[in-house]
Amino acid sequence: MAKILADKRIETKHGRSRPVAKRHMPWGTWALTLNAIFVYTFLYVPIIVLVLFSFNAAKVGAQWQGFTLQWYNELFADARLGDALWTSLKIAGLSTIIATTIGTLAALALEKRGWRGRKAFDTGLYLPVIIPDVVMAVSLLGFFTLAFRQFQALLGLNLAMGLWTVIISHVAFNISFVTVVVGTSLANFDRRLEEAAADLGATPWQTFWKIKFPLIGPGVLGGALLSFTLSLDDFVVTFFTRGPGVNTLTTEVYGRIKKSISPEINAISSLMLLGSTILVLTSLWMQRRRQA
Amino acid sequence: MYNARTEQRRAWLQASPALIWLGFFFLAPLVLILIYSFQGRADDGTVLWNWSLANYQKLFADGAFWRTLWLSTWIALVVTAITLVVSYPLAFFMATRSPKRRGLLVLAVMIPFWTNFLVRIYAWKVLLGNNGVVNRFLDQFDLGPLQMINNPSAVIMALIYGELPYMILPLYAALERFDWVQLEAARDLGAGRFQTFWHVLLPQTLPGITAGSILVFVPTVGTFAVSDILGGTSVNMVGNTLSLQFGSASNWAYGSAISMIFMLLLLGAILLYFKATREVNDGENPG
Numbered sequence: 035m036a037k038i039l040a041d042k043r044i045e046t047k048h049g050r051s052r053p054v055a056k057r058h059m060p061w062g063t064w065a066l067t068l069n070a071i072f073v074y075t076f077l078y079v080p081i082i083v084l085v086l087f088s089f090n091a092a093k094v095g096a097q098w099q100g101f102t103l104q105w106y107n108e109l110f111a112d113a114r115l116g117d118a119l120w121t122s123l124k125i126a127g128l129s130t131i132i133a134t135t136i137g138t139l140a141a142l143a144l145e146k147r148g149w150r151g152r153k154a155f156d157t158g159l160y161l162p163v164i165i166p167d168v169v170m171a172v173s174l175l176g177f178f179t180l181a182f183r184q185f186q187a188l189l190g191l192n193l194a195m196g197l198w199t200v201i202i203s204h205v206a207f208n209i210s211f212v213t214v215v216v217g218t219s220l221a222n223f224d225r226r227l228e229e230a231a232a233d234l235g236a237t238p239w240q241t242f243w244k245i246k247f248p249l250i251g252p253g254v255l256g257g258a259l260l261s262f263t264l265s266l267d268d269f270v271v272t273f274f275t276r277g278p279g280v281n282t283l284t285t286e287v288y289g290r291i292k293k294s295i296s297p298e299i300n301a302i303s304s305l306m307l308l309g310s311t312i313l314v315l316t317s318l319w320m321q322r323r324r325q326a
Numbered sequence: 327m328y329n330a331r332t333e334q335r336r337a338w339l340q341a342s343p344a345l346i347w348l349g350f351f352f353l354a355p356l357v358l359i360l361i362y363s364f365q366g367r368a369d370d371g372t373v374l375w376n377w378s379l380a381n382y383q384k385l386f387a388d389g390a391f392w393r394t395l396w397l398s399t400w401i402a403l404v405v406t407a408i409t410l411v412v413s414y415p416l417a418f419f420m421a422t423r424s425p426k427r428r429g430l431l432v433l434a435v436m437i438p439f440w441t442n443f444l445v446r447i448y449a450w451k452v453l454l455g456n457n458g459v460v461n462r463f464l465d466q467f468d469l470g471p472l473q474m475i476n477n478p479s480a481v482i483m484a485l486i487y488g489e490l491p492y493m494i495l496p497l498y499a500a501l502e503r504f505d506w507v508q509l510e511a512a513r514d515l516g517a518g519r520f521q522t523f524w525h526v527l528l529p530q531t532l533p534g535i536t537a538g539s540i541l542v543f544v545p546t547v548g549t550f551a552v553s554d555i556l557g558g559t560s561v562n563m564v565g566n567t568l569s570l571q572f573g574s575a576s577n578w579a580y581g582s583a584i585s586m587i588f589m590l591l592l593l594g595a596i597l598l599y600f601k602a603t604r605e606v607n608d609g610e611n612p613g
Contacts, residue, residue, distance in 0.1 A: 062519075066419040068430075073416050077438050077490065079448035083459055087452065097462060113539055136343045143340035146333055162352055164540070164596060166548025168565040169585045172572040173355035176362055176582070206351040209344055268440055270550050270565075274572065284444055291448050292555055295455050302539040310440040317434060 081307060088300035105301040115302065125197065125272070125282060126265035129204035132259040136205070137212025144213070144322025145220045162210045171274035174203050178275065182251035194279035203275040204265045210256035211264060252321070259317055263310075354590075362582035371576035381583035382488060391567065391584065395538070395591075398563040401478060402547035405485045406539050409493040413538065417497035432498065439491035447555050450484040451475065454556075476558035484556050485546050492545075493538040500534025529606070536603045547592065564588055 088106075092099040109115060141148075144156055162170065178199050185191040223246065231241040247254075269284040276285070283306075291301055363381055368374040385391060420431045438446065453459050454474040464470035474480060504527065512522040552564030557563070564584070571581030 066415055069412065070419045071414055073490070073494075074434060076487070077435070080446075080453055080487065081438065081441070081526075084449045085447070087459070119592060136347055138341040139343035143337045143344075146337040148330075149334045149337040152337070152588055155345070158348070159344070162348070164544060165356075165589060165594065166408050166544060166565070166592070168548050168550045169589055170352070170355075171360045172568055172581060172585060174351065175572060176578060177358050178360060179352070179356035202351055205347060208350060213344070220607065226376050247498065263440055269444065270569075274569075284442070287444050288551070288555075291444060295448070295452050297595045298450065299529075300452065303442075303448055306442045306445050310442065314436045314440050318436075 060068060061282065084300055085304045085307065088297060089302040090300075093297065094103075105297040106305075109301050109305070112298075114281070115283075115286060118281045118283045121197070121281060122283040123166050124268055124296055125200050125204060126262050129201045129208060129265050130189050130258050130262045132201075133205045133208035133261045134254060137209045137257060137261075138216050138254050140209065140213045141216035141220055144217060159213055162207050163214075167268070167270045170203075170207060171271045174199075174206070174271065175274040184206065194277055195275060196278050198274050199275045199277065200280060201284075203271050207268075207271060208261040208264055211260050212254075215260055216250065216253045217251045217259035219256070255320070256317075259313070265311070275278055333493055359585050365579045365582075367579050368578045373404050373578050382587075383414060383450055384580065385583050385587060388473050394562050394567050396428045397478070397561070398547050398549075398565075401485070401563065402543050403441055405489060405546045406483055406493075408486055408541045409490050409542050410535065410539060411491065413493040413497050414535075417534075420494075420498050420508075421501035426452070427503075432495075435491050435498075439495070443488055443551070446488045447484050447552055450480065450487065450556060453504050454483075464477055475556050477561050478557070478561050480556045481553050481561050481563075484552050485549065488552070489542040492541040496537040496541065497531065497534045500531040504530055518589040520558050532603055532606065536600065539599070544592070544596075548588075 089101050089103070090098055091102040138156075139160065144152065144159075146152075182193045182195075185193050201287055207280070227245055228241055228250075232238070233247050234246070267284070269288055272282050273285055273288075276282075287299065287302060291297070353589075362373055364377050364379065366374040366376045366378065366380065402494065420428055423431060431543070456471060456473065456475070458474075460474065461471040464472065498511050508530075509522055513525045517525065547563075548565050549563060550569055553561045553563045553566055568581055568584055571577050571584060575581075
């Protein structure tokens with residue numbers, strides 16, 4: 035009897051695709067389904083409307099006046115946007131490489147137990163996640179301004195804000211996110227593998243690159259992807275730490291959005307949406323391939 | 327092979343790039359604005375080195391600032407509460423589907439999540455703006471135009487829209503790990519639906535609720551872009567005040583004092599929240 039019961043339990047456990055709740059309260063399932071439909075509709079209606087109207091021939095207003103690719107053609111001819119996109123990619127690429135390296139090292143340090151200062155380091159790493167980005171942005175503006183003035187006064191060095199100050203700042207807010215993501219994949223890493231490799235005579239360097247890195251690689255890639263997206267997404271920190279003439283996609287689009295709604299901006303937005311969709315699908319596809 | 331000493335040294339070595347970078351470009355700037363907050367403003371808008379508590383005195387008497395802070399807190403609380411109430415049942419729904427469906431449902435949340443936040447704000451302007459889709463639609467029936475942006479509701483709507491995935495994903499992660507047999511066990515032992523939820527499901531998904539709430543509350547209370555684009559001049563949040571002081575008003579010292587008070591209150595609130603959720607949890611599972 036007990037065995038039958040146990041079997042039944044296991045079966046339900048694996049069959050959790052069939053919700054336990056379903057049998058007990060059908061009205062609850064209804065409410066859940068309705069809620070889900072509502073949320074997904076809410077998430078997608080605004081984006082779909084946006085994409086539809088990027089193909090609308092009407093210059094002003096929201097009346098449908100036929101299909102056109104005119105706004106996309108105008109976009110591709112817009113040199114300012116092209117430059118802004120290139121700047122964004124440079125900033126996101128470089129800051130991601132630096133932040134991923136530093137953040138992964140920090141996660142490896144946190145994995146080791148019992149060193150002095152570990153707990154403080156762990157807590158401190160969460161601060162950039164909790165501090166609102168606008169506070170970080172203005173504090174960096176104050177910092178760079180003062181530092182450059184001191185460099186000028188003491189060393190006669192002429193430094194100014196530019197692309198590089200944006201990159202430095204983006205690294206500062208991305209490190210913590212990378213560390214958190216890599217940390218979760220390290221938590222699943224079996225440290226006995228490392229000891230085994232060491233016992234078999236591998237140097238720490240070999241152990242890391244041959245054993246550990248391939249296993250935590252997906253976590254590192256996940257951290258890098260998050261960092262890249264956060265950097266591309268950022269407006270506030272970029273806005274306050276950029277030098278004159280530095281325009282990223284977000285700062286460029288921000289100015290245009292604030293003024294008005296226009297079919298060109300609908301088209302840029304649709305392309306950005308397409309970009310993020312491709313990014314999600316690619317990362318999902320890579321995950322699948324790894325599991326297969 | 328691995329002795330404790332080399333291990334300790336290696337840990338420090340690995341931690342040091344992060345320590346140095348964050349020390350220079352995160353901690354030092356914060357310390358700097360702490361120092362700035364005790365200085366004054368020169369006539370040309372630069373910081374005047376003159377230690378005093380004047381900024382804080384001014385701040386505590388500044389009714390406009392406290393109204394701004396209250397509005398920000400209120401908006402962030404409303405947004406967090408609504409996203410939580412909507413996302414929990416959704417995450418429950420997602421976690422109880424077949425693995426294949428689950429993957430699709432998560433993917434459908436991920437796409438808006440990875441989409442640039444400006445696009446997500448702009449979408450609402452296209453819908454609700456004075457020249458937007460809804461108003462053009464109303465035109466056909468000689469209704470409207472309705473003024474739907476430049477008010478707190480529009481800001482709240484766009485924030486809910488933008489932050490929803492940040493609530494859904496941690497809740498889903500918590501519910502996905504939940505062992506559903508426990509629900510049956512509780513029901514078999516005679517617990518009611520509400521009791522089962524309150525004593526079994528809720529305590530075990532509390533970490534997801536805590537994470538989601540903080541992930542939604544912090545960016546919302548400190549937002550600058552959403553209130554700037556959809557709130558116009560009528561919705562003034564702390565982020566807007568801060569950017570004004572560091573921007574066109576160029577009173578960095580006063581702006582620094584605002585940052586300090588804002589950060590202290592926010593960190594205090596988060597600590598209290600952590601403590602409260604932990605106590606609820608401890609009360610639920612003593613020992």
